[in-house]
Amino acid sequence: MGRGPGVRRHVPPALFLAAMFFMTAALARPVMVVTAPAQEGTVILAIDVSGSMQAEDLKPNRMEAAKEAAKAFVTRQGEDVSIGIVSFSGDASLVQSPTTDKDLVIKAIDRLRPQRATAIGRGILTSLDAIFENDEGTLPSVEALARLDQSGGQARPPATPPPGGTLNAPATIVLLSDGQNNQFPAPLQIIDEAISRGVRVYTVGVGSAEGTILRLQGRQIRTRLDEATLKQIAQMTDAEYFNASNASDLRAVYEKLSTQLVLRQQKTEVTAYLTALAAVLSIIAGGLSLLWFNRLP
Numbered sequence: 001m002g003r004g005p006g007v008r009r010h011v012p013p014a015l016f017l018a019a020m021f022f023m024t025a026a027l028a029r030p031v032m033v034v035t036a037p038a039q040e041g042t043v044i045l046a047i048d049v050s051g052s053m054q055a056e057d058l059k060p061n062r063m064e065a066a067k068e069a070a071k072a073f074v075t076r077q078g079e080d081v082s083i084g085i086v087s088f089s090g091d092a093s094l095v096q097s098p099t100t101d102k103d104l105v106i107k108a109i110d111r112l113r114p115q116r117a118t119a120i121g122r123g124i125l126t127s128l129d130a131i132f133e134n135d136e137g138t139l140p141s142v143e144a145l146a147r148l149d150q151s152g153g154q155a156r157p158p159a160t161p162p163p164g165g166t167l168n169a170p171a172t173i174v175l176l177s178d179g180q181n182n183q184f185p186a187p188l189q190i191i192d193e194a195i196s197r198g199v200r201v202y203t204v205g206v207g208s209a210e211g212t213i214l215r216l217q218g219r220q221i222r223t224r225l226d227e228a229t230l231k232q233i234a235q236m237t238d239a240e241y242f243n244a245s246n247a248s249d250l251r252a253v254y255e256k257l258s259t260q261l262v263l264r265q266q267k268t269e270v271t272a273y274l275t276a277l278a279a280v281l282s283i284i285a286g287g288l289s290l291l292w293f294n295r296l297p
Contacts, residue, residue, distance in 0.1 A: 041080075042082045042083075042170060043084075043172050043173075044171070044174070045074075045174050046126070046174065047088075048089070048177040049063065049087045049089045051089075051114050051214070052223035053066065053206075055212050055214045062207070063114055067109050069251045069254045070109050070254065072251060072254060073174075073254040074109070075102060081100065082098035082100050083098060085105060085109060087112055087123075089115035091119055092122035094130050096108035117182055119182075120177055125141035125190055128193055128199060173201045175230075176204040177203070178223065179224065180226040180229075188229065188236075191236055195236060201239055203239070204230075205244065206250065208224075208245060
């Protein structure tokens with residue numbers, strides 16, 4: 001069923017008016033905020049080096065599988081991505097400050113050796129210190145520990161992310177652990193230091209909640225993965241949790257992370273898009289008018 005003459009008469013002028021609207025809007029040089037992947041920024045790899053990382057459910061063991069996956073991740077990063085390495089066991093230490101020199105980062109990963117205990121909270125704080133070490137303000141670990149000392153170790157309500165959400169921070173933490181936190185402070189007591197600074201903390205759990213039996217120095221020790229806490233850390237910082245039950249899973253996790261970690265919000269002028277849309281509408285309006293009425297609107 002064809003269009004009536006009345007409908008045809010109004011279509012070209014309507015399209016022409018729409019074109020004029022978008023052209024006028026373009027004159028204002030409008031700007032949109034979009035989230036786009038960017039191969040730049042800072043990534044801190046925080047790696048659990050507790051004794052349980054010697055378990056051999058990942059071949060040759062959890063520690064070596066984690067190191068190989070981490071090194072593969074490093075090689076995939078762009079030249080402008082700074083990578084730092086933090087290790088944590090009974091305490092946490094910065095093994096390599098953020099750098100774009102991949103050889104230095106890989107050598108730092110190779111130096112990791114298993115130790116004792118699991119201090120996930122300190123691993124997060126040391127990672128934050130590495131990110132903000134050049135800022136003029138107080139380091140996140142100093143603020144967090146002072147606050148906990150004043151509050152008697154009580155966690156405060158979750159912090160509010162900075163305006164625009166966590167994607168504003170040009171830095172990300174990837175935390176890998178195979179156990180339960182057993183050192184002060186608990187990770188959920190200090191996670192607001194990451195939230196308030198807009199830093200996402202992706203978490204990777206190695207193993208299972210059921211755990212495995214580890215034989216160390218003639219003793220049998222059961223080590224369990226605290227998935228609930230790792231999931232909560234990721235959720236509260238607008239990130240994601242991954243589980244790796246074998247070496248292939250672990251490599252796949254790092255491959256996925258290498259494509260989605262560094263995101264940023266940037267302002268993009270959309271004048272060209274609006275002008276192009278106005279031009280297309282004008283051409284369509286003119287074409288329909290010539291086709292139906294042999295004249296332009």
